[in-house]
Amino acid sequence: xxxxxxxxxxxxxxxxxxxxxxxxxxxxxxxxxxxxxxxxxxxxxxxxxxxxxxxxxxxxxxxxxxxxxxxxxxxxxxxxxxxxxxxxxxxxxxxxxxxxxxxxxxxxxxxxxxxxxxxxxxxxxxxxxxxxxxxxxxxxxxxxxxxxxxxxxxxxxxxxxxxxxxxxxxxxxxxxxxxxxxxxxxxxxxxxxxxxxxxxxxxxxxxxxxxxxxxxxxxxxxxxxxxxxxxxxxxxxxxxxxxxxxxxxxxxxxxxxxxxxxxxxxxxxxxxxxxxxxxxxxxxxxxxxxxxxxxxxxxxxxxxxxxxxxxxxxxxxxxxxxxxxxxxxxxxxxxxxxxxxxxxxxxxxxxxxxxxxxxxxxxxxxxxxxxxxxxxxxxxxxxxxxxxxxxxxxxxxxxxxxxxxxxxxxxxxxxxxxxxxxxxxxxxxxxxxxxxxxxxxxxxxxxxxxxxxxxxxxxxxxxxxxxxxxxxxxxxxxxxxxxxxxxxxxxxxxxxxxxxxxxxxxxxxxxxxxxxxxxxxxxxxxxxxxxxxxxxxxxxxxxxxxxxxxxxxxxxxxxxxxxxxxxxxxxxxxxxxxxxxxxxxxxxxxxxxxxxxxxxxxxxxxxxxxxxxxxxxxxxxxxxxxxxxxxxxxxxxxxxxxxxxxxxxxxxxxxxxxxxxxxxxxxxxxxxxxxxxxxxxxxxxxxxxxxxxxxxxxxxxxxxxxxx
Ligand code: ADQ
Numbered sequence: 001x002x003x004x005x006x007x008x009x010x011x012x013x014x015x016x017x018x019x020x021x022x023x024x025x026x027x028x029x030x031x032x033x034x035x036x037x038x039x040x041x042x043x044x045x046x047x048x049x050x051x052x053x054x055x056x057x058x059x060x061x062x063x064x065x066x067x068x069x070x071x072x073x074x075x076x077x078x079x080x081x082x083x084x085x086x087x088x089x090x091x092x093x094x095x096x097x098x099x100x101x102x103x104x105x106x107x108x109x110x111x112x113x114x115x116x117x118x119x120x121x122x123x124x125x126x127x128x129x130x131x132x133x134x135x136x137x138x139x140x141x142x143x144x145x146x147x148x149x150x151x152x153x154x155x156x157x158x159x160x161x162x163x164x165x166x167x168x169x170x171x172x173x174x175x176x177x178x179x180x181x182x183x184x185x186x187x188x189x190x191x192x193x194x195x196x197x198x199x200x201x202x203x204x205x206x207x208x209x210x211x212x213x214x215x216x217x218x219x220x221x222x223x224x225x226x227x228x229x230x231x232x233x234x235x236x237x238x239x240x241x242x243x244x245x246x247x248x249x250x251x252x253x254x255x256x257x258x259x260x261x262x263x264x265x266x267x268x269x270x271x272x273x274x275x276x277x278x279x280x281x282x283x284x285x286x287x288x289x290x291x292x293x294x295x296x297x298x299x300x301x302x303x304x305x306x307x308x309x310x311x312x313x314x315x316x317x318x319x320x321x322x323x324x325x326x327x328x329x330x331x332x333x334x335x336x337x338x339x340x341x342x343x344x345x346x347x348x349x350x351x352x353x354x355x356x357x358x359x360x361x362x363x364x365x366x367x368x369x370x371x372x373x374x375x376x377x378x379x380x381x382x383x384x385x386x387x388x389x390x391x392x393x394x395x396x397x398x399x400x401x402x403x404x405x406x407x408x409x410x411x412x413x414x415x416x417x418x419x420x421x422x423x424x425x426x427x428x429x430x431x432x433x434x435x436x437x438x439x440x441x442x443x444x445x446x447x448x449x450x451x452x453x454x455x456x457x458x459x460x461x462x463x464x465x466x467x468x469x470x471x472x473x474x475x476x477x478x479x480x481x482x483x484x485x486x487x488x489x490x491x492x493x494x495x496x497x498x499x500x501x502x503x504x505x506x507x508x509x510x511x512x513x514x515x516x517x518x519x520x521x522x523x524x525x526x527x528x529x530x531x532x533x534x535x536x537x538x539x540x541x542x543x544x545x546x547x548x549x550x551x552x553x554x555x556x557x558x559x560x561x562x563x564x565x566x567x568x569x570x571x572x573x574x575x576x577x578x579x580x581x582x583x584x585x586x587x588x589x590x591x592x593x594x595x596x597x598x599x600x601x602x603x604x605x606x607x608x609x610x611x612x613x614x615x616x617x618x619x620x621x622x623x624x625x626x627x628x629x630x631x632x633x634x635x636x637x638x639x640x641x642x643x644x645x646x647x648x649x650x651x652x653x654x655x656x657x658x659x660x661x662x663x664x665x666x667x668x669x670x671x672x673x674x675x676x677x678x679x680x681x682x683x684x685x686x687x688x689x690x691x692x693x694x695x696x697x698x699x700x701x702x703x704x705x706x707x708x
Contacts, residue, residue: 051134051146058088058146059138067097074099084129087111087147088136096144103149106131111147205678207260207463213682214261217689222355223263226345226370227363228309230267230295231255232286234274241273243288247501247536247577249460249604250363250388256463257681259292266348268309269297298348300341307337309366314539317365320400321389322599323625324505326544330401339369342409346373356380359688362413364388369405372412375451382688385413386458389601390627391423394433403434411437411448415687417458419602419627424455454691458684459631462607464676476588476615483589487572489530494654496531496592499583499605501538502575504548507596507623507640508533509555512571514596514646516559519570522651527568529654531594534586536577549575587612592619592653596640600626606635607672616665619653621646631671634664 061070074086074097087098089108106114106122114120115133122129130150135142203209214223231251233244245251258265269275269282274297278284282298285291300308311334320328345367349360357380362370364387371383387410397403407430410416418424424444431437437448446453474482484491496515500506515531535552539545556571563570578586587593593609603626610620610632622628622635629637636649 051136051148054146055136058136059143062096062136062143063138071097071099084149085147086149089133089145089147091142091144102147103129106149108145108147111149112145115147204674205676205682207256207678210257210260210678210682210685213685213689217686218359218692222353222358223258223261223361224349224352224358225254225258225263225265225361225363226349226367227251227254227265227267228313228366230269230271230274230297231258231265232288232295233271234277235271236273241277244271244577245580247538249602252462252604252608253460253677253680254361254363256677259287260678260681262293264294264296264352266296266298266345266352268300268305275299296348296352298345304337304341307331307334308341310539310542312338313366314542315544316400317368318389318505320396321365321392322505323390323392323396324598326504328399330399335402342367342369343373345370346377349374350377353378353381357382357692359384359685361386361684369409370412371416372409372451375412382415382692383413384415384417384684384688385410386417386460386684387423387427387601388419388460390599391418391426391430393426394430397426397430398434403430407431407435408448411435411446411451411453413451413453414691415454415456415684417456417684419457419459420630421457423601423627424457428455454687456684456687458680459627459675460602460604460680461672461675461677462604462611463678464673465611470614473584473588473612473614476613476617479585479588483586487530487532488567490567492528494525494529494591495589496529496594496650496653497586497590498531498533498535498594498596499578499586499608500533500535502535502540502545502549502552503538504544505598505600507598508535508552510598510640510643510646511594511596512552512555512559513643514594514640514650515570516562517643517647518650519559519563521647525651525654526563526570527565530568530570530572532572532574532586532590534574534576534578534583537575583608584612587618588615590618592621592650594621594650595623595626595628596621596638596646597623597626598640600628602627604628606632610665610668610672613665613669616662616669617658618665619656619661620664620668621649621653631675632668634667634671 057073058070061067070088074088085099085102087102087108088096089111090096093108093112095108103122111131112133114122114131120131122131132148132150134146134148136144136146214221227250229246229248229251231245231254233246235242235244254265265286269278278297281296283294283296286293286295311329311331315329316331316334317328319326349358349370356378358378359382360374360378362374362383362385367385371385374381374383391397400406411431416427418427428439428441428444428446431446431448432439435448437446439446444455446455473479480495483489483495484493489495498508498511500508502508511531511533515529518529519526533552533556535549537549540549553573553575556573559571560569587609590609593606595603595606595609597603600623603622606620606622606626606628609618620632620635622632622637623640624637625640629635636653638646638649640646
């Protein structure tokens with residue numbers, strides 16, 4: 001395990017070293033100090049990880065005076081083609097142990113001295129070698145030093161370095177630079193790819209880590225978020241102003257990120273009391289009582305909302321991108337409103353920007369045109385667009401009459417994110433089909449006109465609840481007691497739940513069919529199993545949505561009439577928005593949670609359910625057509641169109657032994673905790689910071705070439 005970790009770390013160490021050497025070769029006038037610092041910092045971080053992963057076994061071996069096993073480990077590790085040798089030295093610079101290939105003419109003292117250099121290298125028989133020396137600490141302080149020697153000559157390093165050796169500041173570098181510029185560019189891309197892959201799950205992402213990333217890699221850069229839905233809605237309730245949180249996966253995911261990095265969030269002001277709480281510039285600090293960032297509200301006329309939001313976005317793009325067999329509707333007038341509203345939000349971004357190169361996070365399918373509009377007016381901005389819903393295949397997308405304009409708009413993004421690789425692949429194929437763009441499949445980069453867009457998957461998630469949050473929750477037993485009392489359920493009842501917006505993509509009808517089939521084929525559950533569906537009304541001004549809600553209501557009544565008995569109704573449908581605490585209570589009270597989306601970019605309800613179950617009880621049934629199914633494989637995965645399969649899964653969940661529930665839930669919880677929303681944002685922002693760095697380096701290379 002330790003050795004695997006070590007090998008993994010080394011894979012990323014060497015490219016970074018190469019980049020460090022390349023940086024030195026090209027000299028400081030070309031690469032600024034920031035660049036050097038960036039490489040060194042990451043190099044040191046990797047070095048520390050390697051040492052940390054070995055230090056326990058070294059400390060144990062020293063304490064037990066058992067060096068035999070350690071020697072074998074050293075030899076095994078140094079069989080890696082990139083690691084020349086490992087040596088363990090006393091604090092007085094005597095060797096305790098060294099692998100067979102450790103060069104005879106490099107002493108502990110020499111290694112320490114070399115490691116202190118800016119370019120810590122030595123030439124040995126095989127070529128240039130990098131030297132790192134790191135302290136091994138025991139409970140009472142430093143115990144020994146670990147010397148790590150890495151080969152720098154492999155994988156074409158010599159070609160890049162022009163023969164190896166310790167890099168010198170080049171005389172007349174400009175003449176030699178031109179052929180190197182292309183190499184450098186390619187190398188930087190490779191480096192970015194490898195570094196991105198290295199940001200694996202080995203360190204947990206937290207708000208602090210995200211904040212530190214913003215402060216170190218984006219160094220206080222300005223962050224602006226744009227979404228249609230606002231995170232806080234002010235409304236009137238009996239003459240008083242109240243604040244509501246919308247039922248929105250996007251808000252659930254993005255809000256903790258903006259809280260972590262402050263900045264400005266631009267969104268449509270949709271609450272009846274929204275205008276009564278803002279300042280003269282339509283701004284308000286939120287969250288109420290814990291002000292951490294600025295919400296800037298944009299006002300839309302009824303006509304604009306009708307055409308842009310309900311029309312083009314929700315009757316056109318939403319069904320276009322979801323395979324839920326509802327026909328998309330595209331109207332010319334809606335398209336015009338969509339274009340106008342995108343332009344209005346672009347104005348707002350430009351007005352809000354305090355610098356010429358902010359980091360702008362564009363959220364979702366309401367703003368496909370926004371990236372190119374921003375890029376035209378703030379060419380140095382870094383635009384990260386995240387598409388929260390699936391991306392269809394090129395044939396399906398071809399239905400949209402303005403397919404080219406949509407794609408052109410999105411390709412104004414510096415980074416374009418989807419939940420899964422599959423959606424990225426569909427997008428790249430769609431661009432390939434409808435635009436004349438250059439696609440570098442290897443790096444997942446699309447070049448269109450003067451813009452380059454990295455298309456990458458960033459699976460979204462939730463903020464993992466802190467220990468304090470969990471400690472404040474009522475116990476699962478108390479939650480169960482309260483929910484059962486409220487719903488009038490007998491103590492022996494098994495409770496299955498569904499939590500969704502009222503949306504035809506969520507598979508609510510299919511879920512009801514599964515409950516009906518279960519009661520049909522397994523009469524033992526009649527009177528003993530209740531399914532509670534919480535559904536927040538959504539987009540109710542659209543006929544499709546009103547019809548859908550009516551169908552669900554009618555279906556629930558029909559199933560209840562069929563199976564109810566005195567004191568028993570199998571289906572409880574609550575068409576209401578719930579506060580977060582009420583949802584947590586329900587998640588903690590339930591035996592089973594059903595997520596049966598017909599198609600879903602990710603789905604956060606399943607992650608919220610798992611996060612709420614610190615008792616490791618409860619069973620998740622999850623549609624294979626939700627993006628979440630790719631990560632949450634310990635759920636009972638179903639095809640929601642297959643009613644028999646879903647009914648059987650429900651039965652299996654209801655009878656699942658406690659030990660199996662625990663095993664599955666513990667594993668699901670580990671996944672959601674590790675792949676949390678800070679990782680989602682952190683990976684995107686880290687990619688943005690590397691892109692910004694690369695662009696700065698490329699601009700300098702170009703300038704230098706121009707001068708040469
Ligand atoms: P949504 O389609 O909105 O999100 P989802 O990811 O399931 O779907 O998130 C719904 C959110 O609303 C959850 O946080 C849930 O708790 C909340 N919610 C649902 N019903 C509620 C109710 N009755 N009362 C209060 N809150 C309720 C879109 C995509 C998803 C993607 C997210 C995030 O469609 O696939 O996961 O964005 O990218």
